[in-house]
Amino acid sequence: MRAVVQRVKHSAVTVDNQVTGEINKGLMVLIGVKKGDTEKDAEYIAHKIAALRIFDDENGVMNVNIKDSGGDILAVSQFTLLGDARKGNRPSYFDAAGPEEANALYRLVIDKLKLDGLHVEEGIFQTEMLVDIANDGPVTILLDSEKLF
Secondary structure, three states: OOEEEEEEEEEEEEEEOOOEEEEEEEEEEEOEEEEEOOOOHHHHHHHHHHHHEEEOOOOEEEEOOHHHHHEEEEEOOOHHHHOOOOOOOOOOOOEEOOHHHHHHHHHHHHHHHOOOOEEEEEEOOOOOEEEEEEEEEEEEEEEEEEOOO
16 A cells, blocks of 8 residues: 655545535645555554654754644545556556455555544545645655555
8 A cells, every 4th residue: 555645734535526525734635545555554654644744843853744734634545656667668567456356455544543643634536536636845755555655
């Protein structure tokens, strides 16, 4: 499982001209599920998102996690995070999980974050979404449950 975590001042997701999720200060998280991912992968990603210390403390040092910062999370499922563009110019999505498997594990990440006491807004799974991201910093962190990076 992969996640792109961006510290934002504002982020929103729109589907069919309707805002389905919107946050101010917090994290915009794009989540991609790989074939064969398990609950363990979802738990790892959820824990890392919640624990990342990428908000400034009183000394201006990135040392505060999302919960302690008072921020929210906007989560969006994005199978293209599993795109493999090493050969040719058209990415292969062979490693991306199918919709049923992907949605179940995506939902599990969101549920785990909510159990941690975090407010999570979200996009709509398997739809065409317009995502507005005001990256703060910019700060962008890549997570992979297989610890490839």
